[in-house]
Each structure stands twice: as C-alpha cells, then as structure tokens.
Amino acid sequence: MRRVLEPVGVAVVSLVAMAASIWLDLATTGAQRAAAGTDPAAATVLPGLLLAAAAIAVLWHRPGDTVGLLMGVVALVWTVDGALYGWIPYALAHDLPSTDASYWFVARFGAFLLSGLVALLLLYPTGRLVGGRARPVAYAALIACVALPVGLLLAPDSVLFTHGEPVGSTDIVTLPVSDATAQAMLRVAQVATIGSILVAVVLVWVRHRRAAAHERMQLRWLLWAGIMCVLMVLAAATLSVGGLVTTIFLDLAVAALSVSIAIGLVRPGLGDVDALVAWTLTTAVVAAIVVAIDLAVLAAGTSLLGERLDERDVTVLVLVLAVVVYGPLRGWLGGLVRRLLLGRRGDxxxxxxxxxxxxxxxxxxxxxxxxxxxxxxxxxxxxxxxxxxxxxxxxxxxxxxxxxxxxxxxxxxxxxxxxxxxxxxxxxxxxxxxxxxxxxxxxxxxxxxxxxxxxxxxxxELQESRERLVLGREDDRRRIRRDLHDGLGPVLGGVALRLQAAGNAIESDPDRARDLVGLARTEVSDALDDVRRLVHDLRPPALDDLGLEAAVRQQADRVRSELDVTVETAGTAGLPAAVEVAAYRIVSESLANVVKHAGAGRVDVRLDAGPTALTVTVADDGRGIGPDVTAGVGLLSLRERAEELGGRCEVVCPDEGGTTVRAVLPYGERMPR
Known part of the structure; x- marks a missing residue:
C-alpha cells in the first residue's frame, strides 16, 4: 500500500499544480501579469514537476526512502509555489481576498526550496548524514541551511521590499525587532545558508572518500548533476539574456539533478557515468573555446570590414569555424580529458x-x-x-x-x-x-x-616434466642394463659353466655332477626371481594376473592390519594398459603415504571409469597436510604419473578433515587391452 500511496500522492499534487498553473496562465493576460510583476507560472512549476517525476521513480522502487520522500516534499513545495505564483495576478485582477496569503507563501515560504536542495546533498544517497567526526558538521550545515528561509519568513516587509511596495502584504508572522536588527539578522542568515551549501558539497566529497563501491557509483551521478548545474548557471550568467532562455537553462539544471538522483538511487549501474562526466566536461570546454574563437573572429572581421560583413556572411563564417574547429578540437580535448580522468580505459x-x-x-x-x-x-x-x-x-x-x-x-x-x-x-x-x-x-x-x-x-613445467621423464627413462634403462649385465648375465654365465662341468663329470664323478646341477638349479631360480623383479618394475604382474580391480584390492589387503580400507570400482574392465599402471601406482603410493604420515583409521578407495577418463579417489580421515608442508617426492610422483597421460592429480584437505587424492586419467574412447 505504501509503495502506491507515496508516489501516487506526489504525482496527483504535482500534476494538479501544473494543470492549475497552465489554466491560470491562459486565464491571465500579459498586462495583468505585468501589473503583478510576475511571469508565466507554468515555467516556474516545470522544475518542480521534474523533481516530482524523479521522486515518483525513487519511491516506486524504494518505498519509504528518505531521499525520495525529501525530494517529493521539495517537488510539492515547488509546484504549489509555482501554482500560487500564477494565482497572484489572477487574484489581483479579480480582486480576490487570497492575494496576501499567496504572496506570503511565494515571497517567504518558497525560500525553503533552497534548504531542501541542501538537505538532499547532505542525505544523498543513504538517507543518513555522513558518519564519524564529520557528523556534527553535517548537523550544523543542516541547521544553517534553514537560517535564511527562516529569516525571510520572519522579516518585515519594510526590510524585504526596499525597492517599491509589494503587490500584497506579507507581514503575517514577523519578529518584533527594528529594521536595522532585522537586516543584520538577514545578513548573518544569508552567510550561514550560503556556507551550508559549501559545507554540503565538502561533505559529499568526504562521503565519497569513505563510501563503498556501490555508494560511490551513486555519488558519481550526483557529481555529474553538479557539473551540469554549474555549466547551466554559467551559461545563463554569461549570455545574460534573461527571460525564457535563462529559465530553460535553469530547467535543464534541475532536470539533470532530478535524473541523476533517480538513476543513482534506482539503477546506478545504468551507464558509464565516468565517461559521461568526461564527455560533459569535454563538450563544455570545446563549446566555450569555439564560442570564444567565433567571437574573436567576428570582432576582428567587424573591425576590418565594418558594414561589409552582413548577417549572411556572419552565419557562414560561424558555421565554417564550428565545423573546422569543433570536430578536431573535441576529439583531441576529449581524449586528453579521458586520459587525465580515466586513463586509457575508453580505448x-x-x-x-x-x-x-x-x-x-x-x-x-x-x-x-x-x-x-x-x-x-x-x-x-x-x-x-x-x-x-x-x-x-x-x-x-x-x-x-x-x-x-x-x-x-x-x-x-x-x-x-x-x-x-x-x-x-x-x-x-x-x-x-x-x-x-x-x-x-x-x-x-x-x-x-x-x-x-x-x-x-x-x-x-611440461618441459621440466619431459626432462624428468627422459632422465627417469634413462635411469631405468641404466638400472636394467646394470641388473642384466652385473646380475643376470654373470648368473646365467655361471650356470652355463656349471652345467658344462657337470656334463664332463657325469661319468667319472656322478656325485659331483649332481651337486653341480643342483647349484645350477639354485642359480637359475635366483635368476628367475631377478627377472620377475625386473618385470614387476616394468608392469606389476598382478594387473595381468588379476586385473586392475583385484590388484587394487590386493594392495588394500596388505594394509588392512593398520587401516580400515574400502574399495569401490565401476567400469574398470578393458582399460588401456598405461591407465591401469598409472591408477595402480597412484593407489599404491597413496596408501603408503597414508600408512606413513596420515595417522588415519579409515581409507576409502574408489575407481570410477567413464566414457573418456578414469577417476581415482583415495580419501582418508587422518590429520591432513599442513599449509606449510612442502610436497615431497611421493606427492610429485602422483602428479607426474597423471600428467604423463595428459591428466591431472590434486591433493586437497577438506574442511571436515583428512586428505583426498583425486586423479583423472584420460584415455579417449574405451579400447581393449
């Protein structure tokens, strides 16, 4: 309900005030407005209507928002003030009794609009005054901003209207003081209120320095509105044309303020406000330079050519200068401003x-x-x-x-x-x-x-891994060569000599021949053990004899006396030989690490073969690995075995404790061994 009542109330009052001002402008002649010293009321109501539209947008999306409510109050006072401004000449022309009250509101109470705008600066965007040591200053500024409106509210007509009599009496509520005292009080109030504006601007900067990212984005929109207001005021003051043109500039300033506050509160990320600020400054500076050049050229041309420079020539000259100067200057200056403000993020x-x-x-x-x-x-x-x-x-x-x-x-x-x-x-x-x-x-x-x-x-790292693989392969070849040359070769040579000696002694000394054959049999058995060891180093025989699942369960059985081990497998039949070896080695090394270092009571081993990869998981409930522990040879070997196949292996310590080794071993499409 509140979401509807607040914006609808602001909309109804502001639209009624706008409609009334338009009707009053149509019902009042120019002579009647000149007699009352007023201008068309609709132009006065329009800025308030723009503020009302922004307040409606804010209150619709953020019901009860302090800044939205304050903006709505300012908008209502502004629109009502404009409608009463149009009522004054109509009431005077028709001799209606409400002229004095209307004139009092316009001449006295309307000054509170300035206080409302200062309060917006102090409360935007959070609806609270800036905190910390700056808060007392903010309270002082909030009080000072109403000093001038209160002074205007209580000063007598003789102090306010020193250049002629007002069209109506506004001495409804005044202080019982002399005119000199009232004038001194107004001067102090004027200084206080103007000072509150400057303090409010400084506090906006302080808030920006302290704000988080989202709030600072909102304040950026207020910065752009401030730049627009300054530019519009400077343009109106520079041109000094007054009347409709000045009103348009002021309306544009209020429109910029209204739109920026609404966007800042409702959708601060709507656009790139920094780029908008840079564009605004660039356009303003370039326009000022172009106008200055036009004026200088026209002054020089008038001085040299006099009356021979007619209006058509002036128009063509101004257009040519605008085309020649504006484009290149805007491009160069725009790039310079963007680089100074924002770096090269725009390029x-x-x-x-x-x-x-x-x-x-x-x-x-x-x-x-x-x-x-x-x-x-x-x-x-x-x-x-x-x-x-x-x-x-x-x-x-x-x-x-x-x-x-x-x-x-x-x-x-x-x-x-x-x-x-x-x-x-x-x-x-x-x-x-x-x-x-x-x-x-x-x-x-x-x-x-x-x-x-x-x-x-x-x-x-891949290059280093390849170098380690090459070195490891050469070490394996050297070890196998050494084992064959220094171990198996001499043993087999000795067996051959013993058998030859047994053959020579079989007739002359059968007992010796039997002994030699027995020694040869023992040496052959030892040689077979060496061969089995070499074969096991190349590929564990259990993988060929039992298969990957049974071989892993066999490894688990060897540590069951110290750990509670569970093994689960899925789809592990028919895997490539290299994948089986890597998985078997990773499980074996992981179980050995758990027994040596983990202090665990339980280990879960799981092998899950998918369409393109085998996932090996070994999880224990031990003490985990400290963050300051450097990976040893065992952990590095796990990762290298996975990377040899183009896979990956990670060792993590979950929040619930223990250590989990997880390796993914790709093999592409499943193929038989």
Whole structure:
C-alpha cells in the first residue's frame, strides 16, 4: 500500500499544480501579469514537476526512502509555489481576498526550496548524514541551511521590499525587532545558508572518500548533476539574456539533478557515468573555446570590414569555424580529458594492443607479471595494482605496482570456470571505481594475460616434466642394463659353466655332477626371481594376473592390519594398459603415504571409469597436510604419473578433515587391452 500511496500522492499534487498553473496562465493576460510583476507560472512549476517525476521513480522502487520522500516534499513545495505564483495576478485582477496569503507563501515560504536542495546533498544517497567526526558538521550545515528561509519568513516587509511596495502584504508572522536588527539578522542568515551549501558539497566529497563501491557509483551521478548545474548557471550568467532562455537553462539544471538522483538511487549501474562526466566536461570546454574563437573572429572581421560583413556572411563564417574547429578540437580535448580522468580505459583496442606489446617484449614470467601490473595501472590510471596468477601446482605468483593503500578490493579472474588469478585495486580514489564496462575490459585484459602467463608456466613445467621423464627413462634403462649385465648375465654365465662341468663329470664323478646341477638349479631360480623383479618394475604382474580391480584390492589387503580400507570400482574392465599402471601406482603410493604420515583409521578407495577418463579417489580421515608442508617426492610422483597421460592429480584437505587424492586419467574412447 505504501509503495502506491507515496508516489501516487506526489504525482496527483504535482500534476494538479501544473494543470492549475497552465489554466491560470491562459486565464491571465500579459498586462495583468505585468501589473503583478510576475511571469508565466507554468515555467516556474516545470522544475518542480521534474523533481516530482524523479521522486515518483525513487519511491516506486524504494518505498519509504528518505531521499525520495525529501525530494517529493521539495517537488510539492515547488509546484504549489509555482501554482500560487500564477494565482497572484489572477487574484489581483479579480480582486480576490487570497492575494496576501499567496504572496506570503511565494515571497517567504518558497525560500525553503533552497534548504531542501541542501538537505538532499547532505542525505544523498543513504538517507543518513555522513558518519564519524564529520557528523556534527553535517548537523550544523543542516541547521544553517534553514537560517535564511527562516529569516525571510520572519522579516518585515519594510526590510524585504526596499525597492517599491509589494503587490500584497506579507507581514503575517514577523519578529518584533527594528529594521536595522532585522537586516543584520538577514545578513548573518544569508552567510550561514550560503556556507551550508559549501559545507554540503565538502561533505559529499568526504562521503565519497569513505563510501563503498556501490555508494560511490551513486555519488558519481550526483557529481555529474553538479557539473551540469554549474555549466547551466554559467551559461545563463554569461549570455545574460534573461527571460525564457535563462529559465530553460535553469530547467535543464534541475532536470539533470532530478535524473541523476533517480538513476543513482534506482539503477546506478545504468551507464558509464565516468565517461559521461568526461564527455560533459569535454563538450563544455570545446563549446566555450569555439564560442570564444567565433567571437574573436567576428570582432576582428567587424573591425576590418565594418558594414561589409552582413548577417549572411556572419552565419557562414560561424558555421565554417564550428565545423573546422569543433570536430578536431573535441576529439583531441576529449581524449586528453579521458586520459587525465580515466586513463586509457575508453580505448579498448589500444589497451589490449598495448598489453600485448608489453608481454611480447618481456621474456620470463618474472618479467611478465610486473609488466601486466604496470599495464593495468596505466590503462585505468590507478596508483596501486597487485596481480596474482595461480600456478599449475596451486601456488600464487604475484607482482605489485605502486604503494598499497589502507583499503583494497579484490577481483577474481576466472577462465572456463577455473580461477586463474586475482587482481587487487584500491578502494578509494576517483579512478578506482569501475563501471560495468570498465570491469569487462579489466577482466578481459587480466584474464587473457593471466592465461598467457599460466600457459607459459605450464609450458615450462611440461618441459621440466619431459626432462624428468627422459632422465627417469634413462635411469631405468641404466638400472636394467646394470641388473642384466652385473646380475643376470654373470648368473646365467655361471650356470652355463656349471652345467658344462657337470656334463664332463657325469661319468667319472656322478656325485659331483649332481651337486653341480643342483647349484645350477639354485642359480637359475635366483635368476628367475631377478627377472620377475625386473618385470614387476616394468608392469606389476598382478594387473595381468588379476586385473586392475583385484590388484587394487590386493594392495588394500596388505594394509588392512593398520587401516580400515574400502574399495569401490565401476567400469574398470578393458582399460588401456598405461591407465591401469598409472591408477595402480597412484593407489599404491597413496596408501603408503597414508600408512606413513596420515595417522588415519579409515581409507576409502574408489575407481570410477567413464566414457573418456578414469577417476581415482583415495580419501582418508587422518590429520591432513599442513599449509606449510612442502610436497615431497611421493606427492610429485602422483602428479607426474597423471600428467604423463595428459591428466591431472590434486591433493586437497577438506574442511571436515583428512586428505583426498583425486586423479583423472584420460584415455579417449574405451579400447581393449
């Protein structure tokens, strides 16, 4: 109900006031308005109607919002004041008795509109005064902003209207003081109210410094409105045309304020407000320069040519100057203003190409990360940037540009659903607030660079892994050669000699021949054991004899005296030989680690074969792995066995405790052994 009543009430009153002002303007002649010293009322009501529209939008989306209610009250006072302004000449022309009351409201109470606008500055956007040590100052400004309206409300007509008699009496409520005292009080009140405006602007800046990102975005819209109001007032004062043109400028200023407050409260992320601020400043400065050049050229032309420079020539000259000067000047100055305010965030292609050029000219990762941090700082013109990239082993590589402020904000960078890095930026500062478009550019920049850097890390690690594989293979070949040359070869040579000796002694000394044959049999048995050991190192025989599932269960049986082990498998038949070996080795190494280091009582082993990969999971309920523990040879071997097949292996410690080893071993389409 409240959501409907508040905006509907503001809409009804403001529209009725607008309709009444239009009717009064039509019912009053120009001579009657001139006699009363008034202008058309509809032009006075229009700014209030614009504020009312903004208040309606805010109250509809945010029922009971303090700023929305205050804006609605200001709008109602403004529209009612405008309607009564139109009533004055009509009442005078028809000799109606309500002239004095209407004139009192317009001449005295209407000054409270200024207080309402100051209160909007003090309360926007939260509806509360700024906190901390600045709050007493905010209370003082809130009180001071009503000093002049109260003074105008209580001063006698003889003080207010020193240049002629008013059209009606406004001495309804006045202080019983002399005119000199009243004038002194008004001067003090005027200084206090004007000072409250300046204090309110300063407090807006203080609030912006302290605000979070969302609130600072809202305050940016107020900044743009403030710039527009200043430009409109300066334009009206510079042109000094008065009348309708001045009214249009003031209406545009109120429209900008109304729209910016409504957007800031309802949808602050609607557009790139920083780019809007830059565009507004650029357009204003360029327009001022073009007008100045036009005036200077016209003055010079008039001085030189005199009356020969007619109106048509002036028009053509102004148009030519506008075309020749405005476009290039606006482009150059706009780029300069954007770079000064926002860096190069508006030039998306330039930012990406600049980053690519920096990364191309830097070789190692240790050089690329600082280059990335520096590129982000230059592009977004911020004083501090820290870039973090997640290494393939889970570690964090980082680089910092500039001195770290007291407060920072973190932005996670993900690629294909996986976090690849993090960006740390200041919370405070004009350039630290990122619009939706800025965040898109920033994420694109860092993501592509982080992916490139991570790819470099992966390539380096892959090369190192290949080198380890080659070294390991050569070590295995050396060990097998040594075992064959130094072990199995001499044994078999000795067997051959013993058999030869047994053959020579079989007739002359049968007992000795039997002994030699027995020794040869023992040596052959030992040689067979060596062969089995070599074969087991190449591929565990249990995989061929029992299959992967039974071989894993056999490994589990060997540690059941120390652990409660459960084994679950699904679809493990017919896996490629390399996948079976890797899975068997990972399970064996994991169980050995649990027995040696985990202090666990239970281990769950699961092998789950899907269409394209085998997932191996070994989870225990032990003490876990501390964050300061460096991965040993065993953990590295687990990862290397998975990476040999193009898979991955991770070791994590869940929040509920224990350690979980999870390896994914791809094999493409299932194929028989």
């Amino acid at each position: 998306r292609y330039g930012a990406v190409s600049s980053l690519a050029a920096r990364l191309e000219t830097t070789g190692t990762v240790d050089e690329q990360l600082p280059a990335l941090a520096s590129a982000v700082a230059d592009t977004f013109k911020v004083g501090h940037v820290r870039v973090e990239v997640v290494a393939p082993d889970g570690g964090i590589l980082s680089a910092t540009h500039g001195r770290a402020p007291a407060e920072v904000q973190e932005i996670d960078i993900a690629y294909q659903g996986e976090q690849v890095g993090r960006l740390v930026l200041p919370v405070q500062g004009y350039r630290s607030l990122l619009s939706r478009r800025d965040q898109g550019l920033l994420v694109d920049l860092v993501r592509q660079a982080a992916v490139a850097i991570r790819a470099r890390l992966l390539a380096t």
